[in-house]
Amino acid sequence: MADQLLEVEGLAKHFRGGGNWLTSGGDVIRAVDGVSFSVEEGETFALVGESGCGKTTVAKMILLLERPSGGTISFQGTDVSRFRGSGLREYKRLVQAVFQDPYSSLNPRMQVLDIIGEPLRVHQRMHGRNLRMRVGELLENVGLNPVTASFFPHQFSGGQRQRIAIARALALRPRLIVLDEPVSGLDVSIRAQILNLLVDLQRDLGLSYLLISHDLAIVEHMSHRVGVMYVGKMMELATRDEFYGNTLHPYSNALLASVPNPDPDIPMGEAIGGEVASPINPPTGCRFHTRCPIYMETSMCRDVEPDWREILSEHLTACHKVEPALV
Amino acid sequence: MADTSMQIAAPASPWVVRVRSGLSVARRVPKIPTAVLLVLMIFAIFGQWIAPHSPVAVDMANSFAPPVWHEEGTASNLLGTDKLGRDIFSRLIRGARVSLSLSLFVIALGGGVGVAVGLISGYAGGKLDAVLQRGIEVILAMPTILVALVFVFAVGRSFESVILILSPFLAARFARIVRGETLSVRERDFVAIAKVIGTPTWMILLRHILPNVFNTIIVLATLEVGHLILLESSLSFLGVGVPPPQPAWGLMVADGREFLTSAYWITLFPGLCILAAVLSLNLFGDWLRDTLDPRRRQL
Numbered sequence: 001m002a003d004q005l006l007e008v009e010g011l012a013k014h015f016r017g018g019g020n021w022l023t024s025g026g027d028v029i030r031a032v033d034g035v036s037f038s039v040e041e042g043e044t045f046a047l048v049g050e051s052g053c054g055k056t057t058v059a060k061m062i063l064l065l066e067r068p069s070g071g072t073i074s075f076q077g078t079d080v081s082r083f084r085g086s087g088l089r090e091y092k093r094l095v096q097a098v099f100q101d102p103y104s105s106l107n108p109r110m111q112v113l114d115i116i117g118e119p120l121r122v123h124q125r126m127h128g129r130n131l132r133m134r135v136g137e138l139l140e141n142v143g144l145n146p147v148t149a150s151f152f153p154h155q156f157s158g159g160q161r162q163r164i165a166i167a168r169a170l171a172l173r174p175r176l177i178v179l180d181e182p183v184s185g186l187d188v189s190i191r192a193q194i195l196n197l198l199v200d201l202q203r204d205l206g207l208s209y210l211l212i213s214h215d216l217a218i219v220e221h222m223s224h225r226v227g228v229m230y231v232g233k234m235m236e237l238a239t240r241d242e243f244y245g246n247t248l249h250p251y252s253n254a255l256l257a258s259v260p261n262p263d264p265d266i267p268m269g270e271a272i273g274g275e276v277a278s279p280i281n282p283p284t285g286c287r288f289h290t291r292c293p294i295y296m297e298t299s300m301c302r303d304v305e306p307d308w309r310e311i312l313s314e315h316l317t318a319c320h321k322v323e324p325a326l327v
Numbered sequence: 328m329a330d331t332s333m334q335i336a337a338p339a340s341p342w343v344v345r346v347r348s349g350l351s352v353a354r355r356v357p358k359i360p361t362a363v364l365l366v367l368m369i370f371a372i373f374g375q376w377i378a379p380h381s382p383v384a385v386d387m388a389n390s391f392a393p394p395v396w397h398e399e400g401t402a403s404n405l406l407g408t409d410k411l412g413r414d415i416f417s418r419l420i421r422g423a424r425v426s427l428s429l430s431l432f433v434i435a436l437g438g439g440v441g442v443a444v445g446l447i448s449g450y451a452g453g454k455l456d457a458v459l460q461r462g463i464e465v466i467l468a469m470p471t472i473l474v475a476l477v478f479v480f481a482v483g484r485s486f487e488s489v490i491l492i493l494s495p496f497l498a499a500r501f502a503r504i505v506r507g508e509t510l511s512v513r514e515r516d517f518v519a520i521a522k523v524i525g526t527p528t529w530m531i532l533l534r535h536i537l538p539n540v541f542n543t544i545i546v547l548a549t550l551e552v553g554h555l556i557l558l559e560s561s562l563s564f565l566g567v568g569v570p571p572p573q574p575a576w577g578l579m580v581a582d583g584r585e586f587l588t589s590a591y592w593i594t595l596f597p598g599l600c601i602l603a604a605v606l607s608l609n610l611f612g613d614w615l616r617d618t619l620d621p622r623r624r625q626l
Contacts, residue, residue: 063519063522063523064522064523065519065522065523088525089525092523092524092525093525095523096523096524097519097520097523099516099519099520101516104515104516104517105515105516105517105519105520106517107515107517107534107535107538107539108539108621109538109539109541109620109621110534110538114534118521118524118526118534119524119525122524122525122526122527122530123524123525152621154621165520168520172524
């Protein structure tokens with residue numbers, strides 16, 4: 001196993017919904033409820049799940065935009081919450097992000113030079129000629145003409161904007177980039193270009209990615225390992241080939257079955273019914289039991305929360321119905 | 328890859344671009360409002376050399392002289408005289424300085440403080456925001472005129488005291504609106520990315536939030552100039568505004584009020600000046616807003 005870059009252990013985020021200081025707080029929303037995984041050097045770890053399952057909240061906690069309610073995030077062996085001063089600066093240099101909406105992630109009032117130059121100005125006090133040269137270089141890295149440094153975001157298409165966002169994330173030569181639905185906001189015709197660009201950059205620069213996505217086709221294309229989340233919990237975690245070849249958890253199976261296949265002769269898989277369970281009042285026992293196709297009226301599924309077990313080597317899942325092959 | 332090929336004309340050197348865009352900006356300036364504002368500014372700055380008469384010279388023998396196009400009008404008093412025989416035209420020219428500089432000072436002082444408070448309040452949120460907003464509500468709940476009366480009686484009637492008493496009210500209005508805009512801008516992804524990068528908070532406020540609320544500030548500032556000129560006139564009317572005999576437009580409107588039927592010119596011309604100034608500022612503000620917005624600016 002390669003070196004661990006980022007390790008997440010029992011991460012939780014509980015939001016207090018509703019009330020304010022007058023009404024003594026409303027319901028607790030368990031957006032993330034004990035999630036563990038790691039991202040290794042040079043790999044892409046994909047976090048998948050339906051909307052509302054807590055993927056983005058995990059990303060926000062890693063990016064220090066939200067404070068975890070419990071659990072730890074370690075980067076290169078150090079607890080991230082302990083970072084202060086220069087350690088914190090270094091973390092903010094080494095971990096960057098690309099968000100879903102390239103229309104919201106670029107300040108409309110700034111020239112591309114200033115957008116991509118922002119991290120360079122903040123961290124390296126770069127300016128003038130050096131800054132222009134480095135920004136030109138970064139624009140070329142993502143396949144844009146360096147002349148466009150003087151343009152404003154509205155002069156670009158969605159795909160080009162996402163390239164600018166990627167160039168900004170690359171500016172400080174980071175180790176880890178959090179990709180939160182990086183192509184969901186783009187036309188289908190542009191997606192492959194951006195994904196290939198990301199794969200090429202990873203290969204050339206030895207980057208690690210934490211890919212947040214609901215699109216299993218993209219995950220199969222990009223990732224090395226996959227983690228599946230459902231209502232704030234991790235359901236299954238495996239290497240890509242294991243996950244797509246030997247899916248264990250019924251929820252993962254249902255997700256895979258919902259991916260449309262371009263071949264009309266292959267029948268669509270059985271889709272699961274129902275809605276994502278609410279994180280305000282999650283089901284008891286296994287959180288998936290309300291929609292589970294293999295759930296039977298056993299008190300086990302309904303009452304006992306399944307353990308997070310390693311079923312095969314590097315293949316973990318939380319389901320009572322799966323028998324461990326490892327002894 | 329259609330995505331990467333940019334349609335770019337031959338790359339012009341930076342100064343060519345700058346000169347070209349400078350010219351096109353100059354070409355689009357709204358001509359009449361800009362001219363009106365320039366004339367008013369010239370009056371405000373060089374008024375004492377332009378005005379044909381002293382604005383405070385009393386000539387009782389020549390009171391209520393009508394404008395030049397009336398039968399009894401004379402070229403010496405182009406726009407007539409008021410009840411003390413003071414030349415309206417000269418008073419308008421000299422009044423430009425008082426009215427405009429008062430508004431400018433209040434906008435600069437009150438607006439500056441208000442923008443800063445609004446940015447901090449909206450961005451920080453939480454307890455600080457709650458405290459600042461309650462403070463702003465207290466200011467907004469106070470009756471401007473009444474507070475001004477008390478204040479001016481306490482510290483004395485002067486140009487400076489009018490500025491000092493109007494600034495907090497303006498600051499509260501700015502703070503409130505800027506805070507609201509800040510609340511929406513701070514949720515945009517580019518602010519989150521700036522935090523991820525580690526951009527210092529003051530830089531996020533100045534480089535990300537402020538430019539994106541600037542439209543609102545410009546519009547509000549241009550609107551408030553008119554409001555301030557009118558407020559100044561109310562205060563003058565009550566005897567706590569700019570002290571006479573200094574000419575201020577609002578004061579002149581108030582002076583002429585009782586002679587509206589017999590000597591309309593005392594009120595009409597300062598009123599028209601206020602109208603011209605406020606309208607021109609609004610039109611100019613619209614243009615400025617569009618020019619500052621990269622999406623609307625076409626090179």
